[in-house]
Amino acid sequence: MKNTVKRIHFVLIIMMIMIGVLVGRMAQIQLIDTESFSKEKINLIESSVKQRTQEMILNDGRGQFTDKNGVPLTVQKERRLVVFPFVKEMTWPKEKVASIMQHTSATLDEQINTLDKPAVIGETLTSEQAKEINALKIPGVFALNVQKKVKNPVAEQLIGITGENKNVMTKRYNKKVNDGELSINTPIGVSGLQSSFDEFLIPEQESKLLYHVDRRGGPLFGIEVKYTGAGNPFYPVSVQTTIDSSIQQKMENILDEHALKEGGAVLLDIDTNEVVAMTSRPHINQQRSSGVGNRMLVPQVPGSVFKTVIAAAAIDSGIDTYKRTFNCDLDIYNKLEKQAKRKGMLNFQDSFAESCNYTFGTVAKEMVKENKTIIDEYANKLGLVDPVGWQGDVFHFDDFKQFDNEGKGIIWHQDKASTYSKEIAQTAIGQRDVRVTPLAVANMMATIARGGEKKQVRVVDRIQYKNGATLYTFQPQKLQGDHIAPYTAIRLRQLLKEVVDHPKGTGRRFQSLAVQVAGKSGTADIRAVEGKNTNIINKWFAGYFPANHPKYALVVVDLNTESSTTPTNAVFYDIVNTLYPK
Structure with a gap:
């Protein structure tokens, strides 16, 4: 009998515990965590209302992007x-x-x-x-x-995309999520400017029409439709970029017409150092979120474009480049080039125009013998190492950066590499470890065209309230660090013009344009792709125009392509021709 009573008591205790747990759970759902339930931060009230509400969202409340003239870029x-x-x-x-x-x-x-x-x-x-x-x-x-x-948005990799990311949402906006100000499912910036400016763009409240329905979808409280929306006259904001959407669209079309599959182009206004247009390939695949990365911000092997750095160092170093000639039948290892690549004896200026590897390998080794860090110094003076995009303190954001994930340039992977003759020669022609972003190369050309003045690159001019008032203006800023002298810039401009004007210059194709172009070509051999030796290359042309009164700096790069199919020069030609038609 006693055992039976004990079993009954035991069962009752277990039942009371289960009822207590159930009541606790009900209290958690109904009273405590109604707006932030579980680790998923689910708003139970909001979810309950949605089950019996049909709604039409008129505006998602997220801030938007415009071009320099206020033309919408995203919506x-x-x-x-x-x-x-x-x-x-x-x-x-x-x-x-x-x-x-x-x-x-x-x-x-x-x-x-x-x-x-x-x-x-x-x-x-x-x-x-x-x-x-x-x-x-x-x-x-x-x-x-x-x-x-906006249908077929331009500058898609630059602007970036939005999407749901609960982990990032919780980390970035934990307080607002816990306070119920934001839903855990609110889309946030995933890449590009959408990510950089996300804290300005995050929605305060949607604008929508809604009505309540019964289980069959019929009106629950009559046919009155209610409007809910943000009453704040200042939000959402708009981010006014420096992009010219007309030029941007033309540049997009040119890349597509020439079937440039991987790479892109950057166009800067030399006076203001603002991005006029920037496009990257491949296109973004919205379904798989592939192609999201902006190739113009990723360090790439530059090839002979890097000879501009060696030329700047040679001009200042005291190395005799006036009277000397170089045997351009040889390669950087002092071996005979293939018959088609032999150029004979060339002076320094002709070597730059025809892109003689032997000359720049030889000069680089001589300079490094006197100053081991000279290549690094001039790469820094021309802005190829550190990020060049606008950055600074904005309100409570310390060291705010306009460009999302802008890469840093690399000259050497190991310090010892700068002491070996073979490695120095390879570096001098933009091979081996050298990696620079196309944006930094465009900025280098703009710096030379300005006479050596270094500036940060802006892609956003201002953030505006909904009523048109300005919330913040991004003022032009200088790029920190040493810079080349005006005399050095003048000499470089002469060399860059000769690349196009010279009868055998690698840019002679551009002689038929309506304006004179100055610039430098680059062909970088990409070896060991998937463990195999291949003929895959990066093909560049970087320059500025009009050469005598520079207005634009332009870089075009075709990445991981076969040399027989690269459209780089054709794309560069057509972009210039679009801006300055004959």
Whole structure:
């Protein structure tokens, strides 16, 4: 008997514990963690409301990007007809609405009868059409400004993408998520400017129309549609870039016409050092999030473009480059080049124009013998090592950077490499360990064209409130560190012009353009791709124009391509020709 009583007591205790756990769980769900349930930070109230609410989002509340003239780059507003499904059960003047829209009522009926949630119907409306429709005051039928993604957006890798990332959301906005100000599922910037400027762009509140429905989708509290939206006149903000969307679109088209698969182009305004256009390939695959990286910010093997650094060092070092000639039948290892590559005896200027490897390998070894760090010094003076994008303190953001994940240049992987003759020669022609970003190369050309003045590259001019007032302006800033002398810049400009003007110059193709171009070509052999020796190369052309009164600096690079199919020079030619047609 005693054992039976004990078993009953035991069972009752277990049941009480289970009931206590259940009550605790109910309290957690109903009272305690209603807006931040579980590690997923689920807003239970919001989820519950969504189950019995149909809504039409007019604006997601996220800040947007514009070009330098205020042209939308990511989203735009359109006047559209918004219709809620419950109108199917109503009698309303659909013939009148169809007439205003210049449709037939049958066409309108066909579109509405398939609705099971609020949707946009028909084409863009004029302001007069919208005014006439709204004057009818039909429940569930509205002519409103609706946010719409820009079709085929330009500068997609530069602007970047957004997406849901609960881990990053929790880490970056933990307090706002815990306070219920943001949902754990709020899209955030994943790459590009969307990521760099995310804390300015994150939405305060969506603007939407909503109504409550029963389990069959019918109106729960009548047919009144409610509007909810941010009442703040300052948000969301817009980020005004320095991009010229017209030039950007033309540059995008040129790359696509020439089927440049991997690489891209950077166009800078030399006076302001702002990005006028920047495009990267491959295109972004939104479904798989591939192609997201901006190749213009990733260090690449530059090939002979790097000879510009060696030339700058040679001009200043005292090495005699005026009277000497160099045996350009030889390669950097003092062996005979293939017959097609032999150039004979050339002076320093002709060596630069025809891109003689022997000359620059020889000169580099002589300079390093006198000063072991001379290549590093001039790479830094020309801005090829450290990031060149705008950075500085912005409000409470210390060392804010406009460019997301801009890479640093590399000259040597190991200090000892700079003491070996073979490695020095390879470095002098932009091979071996050398890696620089196309943005930094464009900035180098702009620096030379300005007479040696180094500036940070801006891609965003300002952040503006919704009412048009300015929240913050990114002022031009100098790039820190030593720079080349004006005399050195003058000599470099002469060498860069000769690359195009010389009868055998590697840029002679550009002689037929309407304006004179100065620049440097580069061909970098990419060995051991997937463990095999291949003929894969990086093909560059970097320069500025018009040569005598520089306005633009331009870099085009075709990465990991076969030498017989590279369109680099054709792309460079067409971009210049677009800006300065004959």
